[in-house]
Amino acid sequence: MISSATHGQNRTWVRYTLGQKLLRFTIYLAIVIAVVQSIRHINIIPEFMYDAPAQMADLLNRMWPIDWAHYPQSVHAALMETIHIATLGTILSVILAFPVGLMAANNFTPNAFLNFIGRLILVSTRSVNSLVWALLFIAIFGPGALAGTLAIAFRSIGFVGKLVGEAIEQTHPGSIEALIAAGATKGSQLNYGYWPQIKPAFWSIVLLRWDINVRESAVLGLVGAGGIGMTLDTAMNLFEWQRVSVILVSIFVIVILAEILITQVRKRIL
């Protein structure tokens, strides 16, 4: 970062070299061009923008008062379904992701080709949004919670597998070398060498992913993959705004509860 122009008397401290300045300037310029171009090209109807506040106020007005009586009728069951989808999806994703994570970890699988395949699986599952996974599984298994659970599970493979693989790569080799010297099989190395070292990381990854999955599974119903999203979709199609508000409040509460729960569990077990 410190560069001297010449090695004579007039050595002045320059924070960035010319090249670094140019790179920064290029990025700023690119951002400005992208923004200007987007504003000019994007199709926004200005009238919609001007009456947006009025429309929002009207929408909130129609949502009030909240129709609490609707909760026991259909929202509760859908909310439980959402939690089951998130939890089952997380369990399934751990089962699917653990082997892939092992395959991607260079110290457990010392084979560059298998590492590459593992990473490819992790990246590609992560690049597809859970809604797209849901659409794919709906096309295969039909609408319902099964498609939602599988969507959550496949979407999570990338996240869980990547972090588990990184945790395995960061393990200390000492105890594992000792096990190898004692003639331990690959399974025993994993069970007695790697697992005790990655255990805290593993549980925090699983809890974090479960929290994310609770949020995501609330949306899946919008494309027909079960859970509270379907109830929300129905209520909105019928313009039952007071029911929409009770559904939104319950999603909000469940997300907050999930977050509190995982912070408490992490405090206990880590």
Next chain:
Amino acid sequence: MTNTLPQRMDVRPFSYSTGTKVGIVLVLLYVVYAAAQLDFTYSRFITGLDNASTFLSRMVPPNFTRSNILIKGMVESLEIAVLASVAGIALSLPIGLLGARNLMPGWASWPSRALVAVCRSLHPVIVAILFVKAVGFGALAGIMALVVASIGFIGKLFTEAVEEISIKQVEAVRATGASFANVILFAVLPQVFSRFVGFATYQFDSNLRNSTMVGIVGAGGIGGTLFSAFQRFDYDFVCAILITIIAVIMLGEILANFVRAVFVDNISPGEILRHKRISRISQGHEGADT
């Protein structure tokens, strides 16, 4: 002298503790219970596998003949992502600063923290539905939804970053008689700038992913095209759209890594020419969802 140690060959070394065994049984019971609740059956699974083979065979080869629709949708998604990121980052800077408890009084910090918490708790697609109902179909609803998501994410992390700064520099600048704005500009922002670049590039990446999805609920971008292709069983076009989305997202990730390398690692053009690896920072996880 030799047999002082108890010979218990029946006990397996390192066997699972009772707690672990109970835990495994409970998880298995839960899986069976939840699967029954969600009406999973073996026969459904088997018929599904049949559908899967026809479905996959109809997806290949991908159909790029309607590329004008594809490009139009993708460009709109990109525009939504750019505008939402810029507006969201610009809005979350003051909100994040207001939330920092080491600089702001309590009456200023808790409302902004509450706002950030509300923005964070709802999924962008749900927020997009609300905006579609409020401001009509189109890109505006998508932009507004992603602005809300950006405030929720950057606002929270920026607040945390500001709370972790060294207060000594703030005091030094204050001691020179600087105004409050100057304290923020010269003592606070330089300390959090590199982390801020990290959040901002991460958020752009995340907005790009979500901007391809908000179209499913009518908020503009390629998502609408994707959803209608699904509903019309145009699976070869679906495959083409998915390939395009994945390619654009990966390009966006590379771009974000490059920006981080320039602003955080201070790489110079010479280092890029010498093919220095610029993806070092991409290992780190700033955000929850990737």
